[in-house]
Amino acid sequence: MQRPDSSALRERQSDGDYLLPAYEDWCFSRIPGTVADVLGADVGPRLPEAATDVYDDISRVVVFLVDGFGLAQWDGERERIPFLRRFERAGRVTPLTAVYPSETAAAMNTFHSASLPSEHGVVGWYVYDPDTDEQFEALPFLRKDGSTPERIDFEDVADAESIYPELADAGIETHQVTPFPNDSTVPHTYDPEDLSTFSESFADAAREASDPSYIFAYLPQTDAVAHAEGVDSDEYRETAAETFDRVAEAIETLAETSNDDDGQTLVCLTADHGLIDTVPEENVDLSAPPFELVSDLRTLTDGTPIRYSGSARNVHLHLRPDRIDPVYDLLTAELDARVLRKQDVLESELFGPNPSETFEHRLGDLVVVHRDSSVWYGDEDRGKLDFVAMHGGMHPDEMLIPFATATLDSLGD
Structure with a gap:
């Protein structure tokens, strides 16, 4: 199978103004399996061979994941960021789709487990878990009031196993450069508010990793700035430029610490999702x-309405049984949005096939995906409606992401 260009993938996956995930081939969910396969291990489905068929003798894979830097953002910034053009010349940029929902909590649980949202059950940034009577943010693991959920353990947020023990069993050493540690890998944490600390932590990972190895680096800064200022802002462009300056610096560090006797290093750049600017x-x-839907919502056992499920671009409504049909009729009449009943979601496999019990229990009675606006609760969480750039839905700019690859040697030429 040939690698698709972005227009071909977009045309194939389009459903009107919306874009569906390509779970069967060119999807973010297949990056973990691809990384493992390149290093000689098997942790799950990989991208088609055409994604990496020009690379061999790989002993180290380095993945830089820039949160929210989708294909539209890559194309929008490439003239302002020379590093992106240099990377294109050195390697290739393969378009992929994000998983649905196109948001970090669902995507990163997929990334670390090689399972789909329909399997791991993290339906969005917020999760309502009826089995434990909890509603909480999946990342970080907190209730809306800042307290830690008491009736569910962090290990049970996702119904999936990490890929890292399997990589270790295959002799692959995994290092992670992230703002938060992962106990199943070698952690190198840094302060996300100070990108200079990223460079220091990445240098430690590059020096310490013994091949065959996998270094994963996560950079959330562009996403955070975009929420507040929008993609079409000076603040966003400055943050994107600084982020890729740090990535370029990290690649130079890789070159300085590489051993000529080892195999090649494959460098990958990707994103968990893209972004759209709302009004x-x-x-x-x-x-x-x-x-005025709050009174239509089901409640926790203490009477608290279940607002917090999904996100503002992927709203899960857990409704009183007698209110499902009236609310459906109201939303379809008033909104430029896809309003999906639970059975519609399951039949369409929007979150992926093979739904787990955990996923089915957490899935809303209705799922609301607006074409290009946010939909949320201004009475308790007005800030989400004030965000400019958002993600989580099925707009093409949210759903199309880059998977850019190049060998370390080619980047140095």
Whole structure:
């Protein structure tokens, strides 16, 4: 199978103004299996061979994941960031789709487990778990009031096993350069508010890793700035430029610490999702007229309405049984959005095939995916409606991401 260009993948996966995940081949979910396969291990489905068929004798894979830097962002910044053009000349940029939902909590659980959202059950940034009567943020593992959930353990947030023990069993050493440690890998933490600390931590990982090895580096800075300022802002462009300056510096560090007797190093750049700019004044408040949905929601056992499930671009409504049909009719009449019933979601395999019990229990009675606006509860969480750049839905700019690859040697030429 040939690598697709972005227009071909977009055309194939388009469903009107929306874009569906390509779980069967060119999808973010297959990156973990691809990394493992290149290093001689098997942890799950990989991308088609055409994604990496020009690379051999690979003893180290380094993945830089820049949160929210989708294909639209790559194309939008490539003229301003020379490093992106240099990477294109040295290697290749393969378009992929994100998983659905196109948001970090679901995507990163997929990335670390090689399982789909339909399997691991993290349905969005927020999760309502009826089996434990908890609603919480999946990343970080906190309730909305900042307290730690008491009736569910962090290990049970995702119904999936990490890939890293399998990599270790295959003799592959994994190092992670992230703001938070992962106990099943060698951690190198840094302060996400100070990108200079990323460089220091990455240098430690590059020096300490023994091949065959896998170094994963996560950079969330562009996503955070985009929420507040939007993609079309000076603040976003400055942060993107600084981020890729640090990535370029990290690649130089790799070259300085590489051993000529080892095999080649494969460098990959990717993202968990892209971004779209919303118009905050046009975002939809479900707690206000004509919706006023809070009274229609089911509640926790203490009477708290179940607001926090999914996200503002991937709203999961857990409704009182007698209110499902009226709310469906209201939303389809008032919103430029896909409003999906639970059975529709399962039949379409939007979150992936083979749904687990955990996923089915957490899935909303209705899932609301607006074409290009945010939809949330202004009475308790107004900040989400004030965000400019958002993600989580099925807009092509959210769903198309780059998977850029090049050998370390080619980047040095």
